[in-house]
Amino acid sequence: MSPEPSAPTPGPVLEAHGLSLGYGRAPIVHEVDLRVRPGALTVLVGANASGKSTLVRGLARLLNPQAGSVTLDGENLSRLPSREVARTIGVLPQTPVAPDGIRVGDLVAHGRYPHQSFFRGHRSDDDEVVAAALEATDAGSLVDRRVDELSGGQRQRVWIAMALAQQPEILLLDEPTSALDVAHQVEVLEVLRGEVSRGRTVVLVIHDLTLAARYADDLVVMAGGRIVARGEPVTTLTEEVVEHAFGVRARLLEDPDTGRPVVLPRSSRQPTDARGAQSRT
């Protein structure tokens, strides 16, 4: 279990420049600048409707910018061919839907889509990559199982395996742990931590602040569609930041094992800036 045996070449750089995103006329994400740290695990946290899922969708080019841009190594993401993007950026949406009755092996093989074409069908090295992806997420024993019969944790690992089968250098995940109990949350986060130690760049949205602080290299706190704090969890997550972003008083303790902050919510509080900003949008 030696952490990070090799330091691979830094991956591609995903950046948001003055990025505004939304579905209607009023933007949900306002002029966000963000440079995703290559080879690190970035965690986005924020209250409901703070724009973190929308930001992930924007970074994943599932949502076109209303203003500003997203760039990959300096190139505008929306101008790159979608297959090329899919070979660099893997995305796990919040609620992916598997076809009825599909088996795990079949589903994960869909991850090879951007590497295949009309002339290049399924090849045996595709099996190798799919097998490796299943192994990496500890889902190697599930190949034959039907996806709709899996437990929540298993299913989430299978979806992550599908994204890994794309062989993306950057992996974006929107709330991959929301529906899971604490053991399965940790399991999924450990899988992602493992991918980061192999040199992948991972960005994810999670709700549990303590887990976010424990697993993040880079913590991004959002409120009202803007980034309000960002950096190492220890320095970024403060009682003021939690109160500002979530509108809840909290005590922060230090985890005796990791030194990372542990968040203990105390009581909710009347709306101030953060909530006010949201209700206006």
Place this chain on the structure above:
Amino acid sequence: MTATAPTLPTPAPQDPTPRVREELVALRRRIARRATLVALVLVLVLLGLSLTALTVGSATVGPLEVIGALTGAEGTTSFVVLGLRLPRLALGLVVGAALGLAGALLQAVVRNPLASPDIVGLTGGASAAAVLAIAAGATGAAVDSAALLGALVAATLVFVLSGRGVTGTRFVVIGVAVAFLANGFLGYALTRASLTGARSAFFWLVGSVGSAPWGDVLRVGATLTVVALVLLLARRRLSALALDDDTARALGAHPVATRVVAILLSSVLAAVAVAVAGPIAFVAFVSGPIARRLRGSGPALATATLVGATVVVAADLVGQHLVPGTLQPPVGLITGALGAPFLIWLLVRGERRKESPA
């Protein structure tokens, strides 16, 4: 111990287990084998039904005589087989196949088993336009064109109005509304038609493969072949559509564009089939679910095509020979009578499955 390559991507290169790979290969083989087996069985069933259709009737013809007629022998037997029974059988085959494919395709691309051309108003639109044309005295290609136009108008309406809800309930609800709208037009057209016009329109409306000029068979067959080829070429794109749109786009696919083309193809198929045989009830709707059940998963388009053909030919046989009375009911009545209970069974079974996790 091998050093990890500096360039990424292969996940977990330090621990390649051949077992998982073998299981993947075995899984793919099993899926392919099942597809072949199902296709083989359906083709055999179709052959059996075809032989029955050619031999059984008011004048029973032996299988050997049928083969003789098919290979060019002359005589009255040949007339019965080649002139009467074969065209009817051929039309049943192509119309059923076209409806089965049209239904399964639409259900697959909007990911909703209720979204078949007959439920979301595509066949309704085609029927209304065709009846308007028939009542106005049109025949042949004019009826075809009218049906095609009607189906495309209905498809456009449903697609545009359902907007982002194209893969949800919204598509079906709007489709049902469009179907009712088409029905209104149809009723209006019937009331305006002459008595003979209304009568022929009525028989057409129930759906029948009884009168079958070879031109009709060829038109439907050619359309079916072209659409099937296009789908075969695009099968990778279709397979990505089996996932939700976000996931499909994350994989680099273009779900919306693919869906628009697929809906168009489904409308064309349904319209052509409806134009020559009338809106044969429920075939487009049931073929997909039956095919998916036979295959275990997937859109199973090829299987649905065969299922559609089987259902129509079988229903036509039942209508011709097993229903008592002098007037043979047209095939559309039989498929409707069988399709409705099947729908109910499907829904009840689906509910039960959800309640008890197997």
